[in-house]
Amino acid sequence: MTTPPGNHAALLARRARVLAPTYRLFYEQPLQIVRAEGVWMYDDSGRRYLAEQPLQLAEELLATLPRELDSVIFTCTGSEANDLAVRISKAVTGGSGFIVTEFAYHGATEVIAGMSPEDGRPLGPGVYTVAAPLGADGAAAFGERVGRCLERMQADGVRLAAMLVDTIFSSDGVVADPRGFLADAVRKVHEAGGLFIADEVQAGFGRLGEAMWGFARHGIVPDLVTMGKPMGNGHPVAAVAGRAGVFAGFAKGGSYFNTYGGNSVSCATALAVLQVIRDENLLENARRSGEHLMRGLRGLAQRHTAIREVRGAGLFIGVELGANAASGRSGAAETRRVVNGLCRRGVLVGSTGRDGNVLKIRSPLTLELQHADLLLEALDQTLQSPE
Amino acid sequence: MTTPPGNHAALLARRARVLAPTYRLFYEQPLQIVRAEGVWMYDDSGRRYLAEQPLQLAEELLATLPRELDSVIFTCTGSEANDLAVRISKAVTGGSGFIVTEFAYHGATEVIAGMSPEDGRPLGPGVYTVAAPLGADGAAAFGERVGRCLERMQADGVRLAAMLVDTIFSSDGVVADPRGFLADAVRKVHEAGGLFIADEVQAGFGRLGEAMWGFARHGIVPDLVTMGKPMGNGHPVAAVAGRAGVFAGFAKGGSYFNTYGGNSVSCATALAVLQVIRDENLLENARRSGEHLMRGLRGLAQRHTAIREVRGAGLFIGVELGANAASGRSGAAETRRVVNGLCRRGVLVGSTGRDGNVLKIRSPLTLELQHADLLLEALDQTLQSPE
Numbered sequence: 177m178t179t180p181p182g183n184h185a186a187l188l189a190r191r192a193r194v195l196a197p198t199y200r201l202f203y204e205q206p207l208q209i210v211r212a213e214g215v216w217m218y219d220d221s222g223r224r225y226l227a228e229q230p231l232q233l234a235e236e237l238l239a240t241l242p243r244e245l246d247s248v249i250f251t252c253t254g255s256e257a258n259d260l261a262v263r264i265s266k267a268v269t270g271g272s273g274f275i276v277t278e279f280a281y282h283g284a285t286e287v288i289a290g291m292s293p294e295d296g297r298p299l300g301p302g303v304y305t306v307a308a309p310l311g312a313d314g315a316a317a318f319g320e321r322v323g324r325c326l327e328r329m330q331a332d333g334v335r336l337a338a339m340l341v342d343t344i345f346s347s348d349g350v351v352a353d354p355r356g357f358l359a360d361a362v363r364k365v366h367e368a369g370g371l372f373i374a375d376e377v378q379a380g381f382g383r384l385g386e387a388m389w390g391f392a393r394h395g396i397v398p399d400l401v402t403m404g405k406p407m408g409n410g411h412p413v414a415a416v417a418g419r420a421g422v423f424a425g426f427a428k429g430g431s432y433f434n435t436y437g438g439n440s441v442s443c444a445t446a447l448a449v450l451q452v453i454r455d456e457n458l459l460e461n462a463r464r465s466g467e468h469l470m471r472g473l474r475g476l477a478q479r480h481t482a483i484r485e486v487r488g489a490g491l492f493i494g495v496e497l498g499a500n501a502a503s504g505r506s507g508a509a510e511t512r513r514v515v516n517g518l519c520r521r522g523v524l525v526g527s528t529g530r531d532g533n534v535l536k537i538r539s540p541l542t543l544e545l546q547h548a549d550l551l552l553e554a555l556d557q558t559l560q561s562p563e
Numbered sequence: 564m565t566t567p568p569g570n571h572a573a574l575l576a577r578r579a580r581v582l583a584p585t586y587r588l589f590y591e592q593p594l595q596i597v598r599a600e601g602v603w604m605y606d607d608s609g610r611r612y613l614a615e616q617p618l619q620l621a622e623e624l625l626a627t628l629p630r631e632l633d634s635v636i637f638t639c640t641g642s643e644a645n646d647l648a649v650r651i652s653k654a655v656t657g658g659s660g661f662i663v664t665e666f667a668y669h670g671a672t673e674v675i676a677g678m679s680p681e682d683g684r685p686l687g688p689g690v691y692t693v694a695a696p697l698g699a700d701g702a703a704a705f706g707e708r709v710g711r712c713l714e715r716m717q718a719d720g721v722r723l724a725a726m727l728v729d730t731i732f733s734s735d736g737v738v739a740d741p742r743g744f745l746a747d748a749v750r751k752v753h754e755a756g757g758l759f760i761a762d763e764v765q766a767g768f769g770r771l772g773e774a775m776w777g778f779a780r781h782g783i784v785p786d787l788v789t790m791g792k793p794m795g796n797g798h799p800v801a802a803v804a805g806r807a808g809v810f811a812g813f814a815k816g817g818s819y820f821n822t823y824g825g826n827s828v829s830c831a832t833a834l835a836v837l838q839v840i841r842d843e844n845l846l847e848n849a850r851r852s853g854e855h856l857m858r859g860l861r862g863l864a865q866r867h868t869a870i871r872e873v874r875g876a877g878l879f880i881g882v883e884l885g886a887n888a889a890s891g892r893s894g895a896a897e898t899r900r901v902v903n904g905l906c907r908r909g910v911l912v913g914s915t916g917r918d919g920n921v922l923k924i925r926s927p928l929t930l931e932l933q934h935a936d937l938l939l940e941a942l943d944q945t946l947q948s949p950e
Contacts, residue, residue, distance in 0.1 A: 202913070204903050215927045215934050217911070252639045252799040253823060259646075259672045266673075284821055285646045286653075286674040296817050405822055412639040412799045412823035430683045434671055435792055436640060436799035516591045524604070526589070540602045547602050 194234035196247045196423035198432035229443040236450050240388040242397045247423055249416045250438030254377035254404025255283030257414040261400045262287055265371045268425035271335035275325055278305045279530040281347040282375055294347040302334050308348035309357050319360025326368050336370035343390025344379045349529030350487050350494025358394040374398035381406040382453055385463030385490025409449045413442035458541040465543045466490040472552040480559045482510055495535040507533030517558035523551050581621035583634045583810035585819035616830035623837050627775040629784045634810055636803045637825030641764035641791025642670030644801045648787045649674055652758040655812035658722035662712055665692045666917045668734040669762055681734040689721050695735035696744050706747025713755050723757035730777025731766045736916030737874050737881025745781040761785035768793040769840055772850030772877025796836045800829035845928040852930045853877040859939040867946045882922040894920030904945035910938050
């Protein structure tokens, strides 16, 4: 969608529709800057499409989200997006309490580090944790845990601002199931007057293979959605999408400014990523390659007792390793050995989980069946190897 | 400087020399990834210079800084750099108190917003403010104010972590003088066990015309220097430079991770900016054009009573406007009128200061004398105009 040159009114209306009211205009008559050279910038008598890119990106992102989420604020990193979501939820609820998972990681700002127990630093004030669903837990268990957490907060006199969780629990050990386990928790959070912030920095942009966003697997609509990492496929661009009412409440307290948030180059990069996801059918590829990989890993688990569990969705897979009986290594030591053994065999994966004993397989969305087979073969060899 | 291909030991030594110990290696045998295609990445048997760019950038930045500052952590934005500097100073001092100026702006994360009273939101816990030097203040006044602030903190039982200020006070109304006014304050901060964080996001990279960094005008060496905005000249790249001891203290508590901080493309962009600053003699240009502009503005002040004071250094200039006697407008209203009048005449400047009555002239460093003259003419016309 492009707006005819010179039609500032139409452009402003479009802007008001998709960008949060935290943005402000610098001049009484807004400028539509489209190019610059030396000390000069030029307005929209020339090439104007450049400056429309933030609007186009906001529109294309919102088209992938439930209609309740109707505007966007751009930042540069996922940490900034989560930090901003936290600021917003404090401002609009008046609360200061947050619920995160026991071994969460949401980013590196001072406040978000306090909500990232994976980092090993102390929890921030008002931050409460709940355990991720464990192997035997049914769909109701996580909701019950959040319910008890809310009771603890109430007893402590802490008012809830938000629950902030990944839509597939990543650093807790790649916890994806049971499907829908977030729904009951989100209902309880809303009843307590809090917001639900879906951290899609890792799960988003089609990684789970079924939909663009991880929260879709849970049948829920978040109040705020944070995104980053894959959004620019190597370029720093990130965003918060949210419900209009939530942004409006925050905007009452002032504007939000981010020098490079939503600059045209970053937006062009993110638009190209969305285009490639569509053109190359990467959701379908993530689903197909992910299923193939998961099947292969479950096959390996039959032959290697070191593999305790295979979890995940799409191309976001966790392989939990137990102690190696033959070598006497702990699960964590065995995982370190496997990570480095895979590296020598040309496969790069990380490790995660509270006990450091989960291989985190989060491959490029372009992974094909043949690449998945190489990974499986390298893992098979590494697990067999006596090194 | 380039390291011979395959010499990982030399590369690791170089890395240890200039990057803070908060960085960690992901594998026992570190990888030197130099290119990628599809799902594949290639190590340094091929083009290897790409992955050296973070090291080269760190080396080139450190070469512009006092030798006490000897390593770097990369982030993506100035807000992230200030937020990280705050995390570091809390961790290494054990304190939680901060001193900022009365109308400071340092960024948009939750914690930094609490240190940015310009934003209009409440100060964060443990944040104290001091007034910027006023017209008649001598060099000692600011130090005395910081001394009294430290006494207030002590009385409140708040332990100092750091003083965080711009090296030319920007949002307080572009306060540059008296030259050296920060020195006494920094001495007192150190005596109280706190760190001095120099926010160079606006003043840095040669803007003040005399040196790369604004703190040079004050004859001081900061413990941490934050930089961003002009560092990538349109691209999101930022950093914290610091003393080795300070980073080592922070690294004891764990590593710092920033997905896009220090990526090769961002580093290449920042290296190009440094190259252009050198090749085009932009420091000398900022000094010469800045002096010309300042002289012209002082000339206008002789003829226009609306101009109350002209302040600044290099190409970072503030023009304080008083009430317009003829129209009865307040200083702030007159400033808004002038900002929009200049815009119509093709000159884009902002406004700042507690009372919103200071034109903030922070032009591109490529501003030439002829462009400065255009600005002066447009301001002359706008001030004369009855609109």
